[in-house]
Structure formats: C-alpha cells, structure tokens
Amino acid sequence: MKNFLIIALVFVGYNTIAQEKGNFTFEIDASRIHYQKMEVYNRYLRDTTDVTTSHFGDTYLKDTLTASFLFGASLSYQPTNFMDFGIYGAYQGNQFGREYQQQHYVGGSPSTFILADHKVKIANHSYIVGISSTVYLNRILHFDNYESKFLNRFQIGIGFKVGYAFSSIEQTDWIEKFELLTPGGIQPIIKSTSLKGSARNWSGNIELKLGYRFVEKSYFSGVGIKVGYQFHSSSALRNDANAAFQFGATKEEMRLNLSGFYYGIYLNVGKK
Amino acid sequence: MKSYLTILFLTILTVSAQNKGDFTFEIEANQIRYNNMELANRFLRDTTSETSKLFGSKYINDTLKKSGLYGLSLSYQPLNFMSFGIYGSYQSNRFNRTYDQVSLGYDISMNPEFLIGHYLEKVTTSSLTIGASTTVYLNKIFQFEKYNTKFLQRFQIGVGLKGGFSLNAFEIGNGITGMQYITSLLKTNDIPGQEHMNYQTFRSQNWSGSIELKLGYRIVQRKLFSTFGVKIGYQFHSTPVLKDKGDRAFQYGATNEEMKLNFSGLYYGIYLNFGK
Numbered sequence: 349m350k351n352f353l354i355i356a357l358v359f360v361g362y363n364t365i366a367q368e369k370g371n372f373t374f375e376i377d378a379s380r381i382h383y384q385k386m387e388v389y390n391r392y393l394r395d396t397t398d399v400t401t402s403h404f405g406d407t408y409l410k411d412t413l414t415a416s417f418l419f420g421a422s423l424s425y426q427p428t429n430f431m432d433f434g435i436y437g438a439y440q441g442n443q444f445g446r447e448y449q450q451q452h453y454v455g456g457s458p459s460t461f462i463l464a465d466h467k468v469k470i471a472n473h474s475y476i477v478g479i480s481s482t483v484y485l486n487r488i489l490h491f492d493n494y495e496s497k498f499l500n501r502f503q504i505g506i507g508f509k510v511g512y513a514f515s516s517i518e519q520t521d522w523i524e525k526f527e528l529l530t531p532g533g534i535q536p537i538i539k540s541t542s543l544k545g546s547a548r549n550w551s552g553n554i555e556l557k558l559g560y561r562f563v564e565k566s567y568f569s570g571v572g573i574k575v576g577y578q579f580h581s582s583s584a585l586r587n588d589a590n591a592a593f594q595f596g597a598t599k600e601e602m603r604l605n606l607s608g609f610y611y612g613i614y615l616n617v618g619k620k
Numbered sequence: 621m622k623s624y625l626t627i628l629f630l631t632i633l634t635v636s637a638q639n640k641g642d643f644t645f646e647i648e649a650n651q652i653r654y655n656n657m658e659l660a661n662r663f664l665r666d667t668t669s670e671t672s673k674l675f676g677s678k679y680i681n682d683t684l685k686k687s688g689l690y691g692l693s694l695s696y697q698p699l700n701f702m703s704f705g706i707y708g709s710y711q712s713n714r715f716n717r718t719y720d721q722v723s724l725g726y727d728i729s730m731n732p733e734f735l736i737g738h739y740l741e742k743v744t745t746s747s748l749t750i751g752a753s754t755t756v757y758l759n760k761i762f763q764f765e766k767y768n769t770k771f772l773q774r775f776q777i778g779v780g781l782k783g784g785f786s787l788n789a790f791e792i793g794n795g796i797t798g799m800q801y802i803t804s805l806l807k808t809n810d811i812p813g814q815e816h817m818n819y820q821t822f823r824s825q826n827w828s829g830s831i832e833l834k835l836g837y838r839i840v841q842r843k844l845f846s847t848f849g850v851k852i853g854y855q856f857h858s859t860p861v862l863k864d865k866g867d868r869a870f871q872y873g874a875t876n877e878e879m880k881l882n883f884s885g886l887y888y889g890i891y892l893n894f895g896k
Contacts (some may be wrong), residue, residue: 374645374862381762423645451843467865467866469865518819520821520865522864522865522866523866524866538866538868539820539864539868540820540821540866541818541819541820541867542818542819542820542821543817543819544793544817544819587793587795587816587817588742588793588795588817589740589795589797589815589816589817590795590797590815590818591795591815591817597648
C-alpha cells in the first residue's frame with residue numbers, strides 16, 4: 349500500500365505538471381540482446397559435477413546462454429521539445445530443459461526400486477523498473493525546418509535509462525513417469541522440487557533510436573529501430589534462507605551478468 | 621509467443637486510437653476479503669503433517685482471509701459513455717513459519733553432540749490475471765456535465781466489468797536458516813554453510829471475472845485529465861486443483877485433501893487514472 353501511494357503521488361504530480369504543456373508518449377519495444385559476460389551462468393549450464401547434473405552425461409555440454417529477447421514499455425513526458433523524461437519497465441527471461449533417467453530406492457520390505465524419467469527446467473528472469481530520458485537530435489538540429497516530409501517526420505534520439513532490477517533463477521526437477529522395478533513393491537510418493545535464488549541490483553542503458561512518424565494527426569505514431577548497451581550485473585543470488593545458489597564441485601555462487609549490446613524495434617504513440 | 625500477441629494487441633489498440641476517442645490509463649490498489657478460502661486455511665492450520673507437528677500451536681491462528689489486490693489498465697473510449705480495454709491484476713500472500721529442532725549428531729571425531737536447527741516453512745499464494753474490461757459511465761448517460769455544479773460536472777460514476785485469464789500458484793518452501801551445536805550448558809557455536817531451501821510449486825489456470833462500482837472525481841480538467849476515485853466490487857475467481865510440473869496435485873492433511881484456491885470475494889480500494 350505504501351508503495352502504491354508513493355507511485356500514485358508521483359503519478360499525480362507528473363500528470364498535473366503535464367497539463368501545462370508538453371506531450372505524453374507511450375512506447376513498447378522488443379529487442380534482441382547479446383550477453384557479453386555470462387560465464388558463470390554458462391559454467392552452471394554445462395556443469396556435470398553436481399548431484400543432479402552428474403546424471404545429464406554430456407548431452408547438454410553445449411548449452412549456452414548468449415542471447416535473449418528483451419521487452420520493454422515506457423511512459424514519458426516531454427517538457428521541452430528536444431528532451432523527454434519517463435518511467436519504464438523491462439523484462440528478459442530464458443529457460444532450458446533437461447531430461448535424465450535415474451534409479452531410486454523407495455523403501456519397503458522387500459526393498460522397492462523405481463526407474464524414473466526426470467525432467468529439469470532451468471529458468472532465469474529479470475524485471476527492471478526505472479526512469480528514462482531521451483534527447484532528440486532531430487529537434488536540436490531542426491529537422492522540422494526542412495521541406496522534406498521524410499526529414500520532418502524522422503526522429504533521432506539518444507536514450508538513457510536507470511533502473512532497479514529484480515533477477516532470479518529457478519531449477520525445478522520432477523519425475524515425468526516411472527517404472528516399478530520391484531513387482532508388487534510400494535508406490536512411491538513423488539514430489540517436484542525447486543532450488544531458487546534471487547538478487548536485486550541497479551542497471552542502466554544507453555541507446556540510439558532512429559524512428560519515423562507514420563501517423564501525424566492530433567495523435568502521432570512512430571515506429572523505429574534502436575541499438576544500445578545494457579549494464580546489468582547482479583550480486584550472488586540467494587534464497588529465503590539467505591543461502592547462495594551454488595553449483596559445481598567448488599560450490600560456485602551464481603551471479604547473473606545480463607550486460608550486453610541489443611538491437612530491436614519500437615513503437616510509440618503520443619499526443620501532439 | 622504470448623509477448624508477441626500482447627505487442628500486436630497493443631499495436632492495434634494504439635493505431636485504432638488515432639482516429640477518434642480517448643485513452644485512459646488507470647492504476648488501482650484494493651483490499652480484497654476472501655469468502656471461500658477454507659481449503660488453504662485448513663492447510664495452514666493442519667497439525668497432522670510431520671512439519672506442522674513441530675509448529676505446536678504457534679501458527680494455529682494463521683488464516684488467509686484478505687489480501688492486497690493491485691491492477692492497471694489501458695482503455696479506449698469509442699463512445700462517450702463506454703470504454704473498452706485490457707487490464708492486469710495481481711494478488712499475493714505469504715506466511716513465514718519457523719521452528720527449532722534439537723537433534724543428535726556426531727562431531728568430526730565421532731563424538732555425539734546435540735544440534736539445534738532453525739527451520740523455515742514459507743507458504744506463498746499468488747494470482748496474476750490478464751484480461752479485457754469495460755466500463756459504462758452513468759454520469760455520461762445521465763448527462764451530469766449539463767448541470768451547473770462544478771462538482772457534478774467533474775463527478776464520475778462507472779459500472780465496470782472485467783473478464784480475464786488467471787495464472788495461480790501455491791508454493792511451499794522448506795529449509796534451514798541456521799544450525800548450531802551445543803558446546804556446554806547455554807553455550808552454542810554456529811555451524812556455517814548449513815543454510816538451504818527447497819521449494820515445491822503447484823499451479824493452475826482458470827477464467828475469472830469481476831464487477832465493480834467506481835466513484836471518481838476529475839482533479840485536473842484540461843486537455844488531459846486526472847481522476848481519483850474509490851471503487852467497490854466483487855471478484856469471481858475459483859481455481860481448479862493446483863498441480864506441480866509432474867501433474868501431481870498438492871495434497872495435505874490426514875485425508876490427503878487436494879488444494880484449490882478460491883480468490884473470490886468483495887474488494888474495495890482507490891484508483892487513479894489519466895487520459896486525454
């Protein structure tokens with residue numbers, strides 16, 4: 349409730365100021381990001397020394413997280429014609445699947461064993477909320493003074509974003525089906541279990557945007573492409589018992605480094 | 621794929637809005653009082669499982685009966701008395717239950733020693749709903765703007781209907797937050813590196829809906845407007861049996877009862893919107 353009131357207060361102030369002058373712009377974007385420093389996560393994906401991962405064999409040795417989709421939405425206000433300020437949210441996530449077979453001792457007398465088909469899902473997610481600003485070079489360089497319709501509607505912007513990121517990892521292991529190896533043995537109780545870790549950190553982006561306004565009435569709509577770099581490195585991911593998410597023979601602590609170059613498309617709508 | 625469909629839908633919505641009508645963006649915060657959470661509450665108070673036996677009577681009063689319900693929506697008003705839009709809402713609760721247990725262990729020289737384990741059970745329920753909404757503005761139908769009173773001109777009465785698809789989760793985390801061994805009477809030493817946590821997550825999906833009455837006031841009235849208001853409504857939201865990745869239901873208690881969550885209930889709260 350406290351968070352909502354703070355957001356609401358900022359929102360009211362923001363909108364009240366916006367009554368005086370300037371434009372609102374709502375933007376959605378979809379980008380492809382290439383991660384530069386995913387070594388720790390990739391070591392974890394290829395690790396075969398853990399209790400679970402030792403069963404994978406060499407089937408998943410080539411698994412690598414090098415690229416991902418990055419989705420975002422923002423709402424910005426333009427108090428001067430060459431600059432806007434706004435709030436934004438972004439999401440990026442990936443998942444990997446694993447399969448393996450393992451024999452389990454269930455108990456009972458005589459001893460019951462099962463041969464289980466396991467599935468494993470490894471997923472990482474990162475949500476970011478923050479503030480953004482774009483400087484419009486087409487305004488500073490007065491593209492609107494040219495007689496060319498194309499240049500009038502052309503948009504070049506340099507964007508900056510600073511946000512707070514919530515990153516997490518989850519490894520879930522479950523038995524899809526099993527075969528009773530001991531005829532007449534007891535039925536096992538089967539559970540799906542997960543290991544988790546999460547962390548919070550500051551992140552930032554710098555990007556170049558090239559857009560074109562294809563509708564120019566009382567509202568406008570623009571579509572464009574963008575290229576940028578995301579700075580996003582987390583601390584060690586921890587669970588609710590404050591234990592780090594560890595893997596491998598050396599109990600390495602998991603950190604997500606989602607920094608990297610990205611490129612994509614954006615679509616915006618606003619009031620002139 | 622879901623993300624692409626969302627983007628496509630938003631694109632159609634934004635492009636169609638170029639021609640006529642208004643956009644409204646709304647955020648809201650409510651408190652909902654659940655009417656039928658008996659199954660979750662029976663689980664929270666269950667004392668037949670091995671873990672809950674260790675709680676003793678400490679958590680016998682744990683009850684899930686209310687929650688924060690947060691939402692936001694983007695709507696388009698093709699007629700002056702009616703709007704249509706998309707919305708998302710979220711509600712979540714968690715219970716942290718702790719207990720300590722003394723057990724017998726052995727040190728490195730195989731001498732017996734008493735260990736004290738600090739255990740944590742974390743129970744979380746959550747539901748995320750995405751759907752379509754519509755609001756009928758009674759102040760427009762009854763033409764409140766024709767009255768000379770500034771208050772009535774700015775007053776907003778709406779009846780809202782929402783229908784959405786809900787993704788629900790019930791999660792139990794069990795783990796150790798610390799462990800010590802007893803060195804002598806009233807003296808303990810920490811054993812580092814014992815902290816760990818395992819989670820079990822059960823999910824379900826269902827359609828849900830709500831009906832609400834909104835009373836608002838336009839606090840700013842220029843080219844753009846901002847409205848602040850209160851709302852009261854009822855949410856219809858009952859889940860099927862929650863299951864894990866292996867398609868197995870969460871069962872509890874001596875009778876192995878299957879878990880369902882019923883998020884239905886009366887809610888009331890505040891909202892804030894702005895638009896052109």
